[in-house]
Amino acid sequence: MSLLTRVVPKHVPPVSAFWAVLESVDVNAVKPATVRRNWLGTDYVFDCYVSQHMKDEYQAGNVVIGDYVLVECLDWDPDRMGVVAKVYKSW
Numbered sequence: 001m002s003l004l005t006r007v008v009p010k011h012v013p014p015v016s017a018f019w020a021v022l023e024s025v026d027v028n029a030v031k032p033a034t035v036r037r038n039w040l041g042t043d044y045v046f047d048c049y050v051s052q053h054m055k056d057e058y059q060a061g062n063v064v065i066g067d068y069v070l071v072e073c074l075d076w077d078p079d080r081m082g083v084v085a086k087v088y089k090s091w
Contacts, residue, residue: 017070019037019068020035020046021036021069032049037071048082051083053084053085054084067086069087
């Protein structure tokens, strides 16, 4: 594929900690959580690792699909994102 024909997104979201909506959980997958983030009017979907704390909270029923979660990138690597906490929306 030529560089001229490749579709490049209008905006690339920064690689930093961010909040997102938990879309799905597949406990058998390598990256069990799927989250959705809106950045400058564009939805981005990421597959993420999950911390042990979040795994325990999900299994206890304290975190459900549709909750806001905090996602962090390990070593600023967008391929190594992890869900680390639930965010309580107050806005």
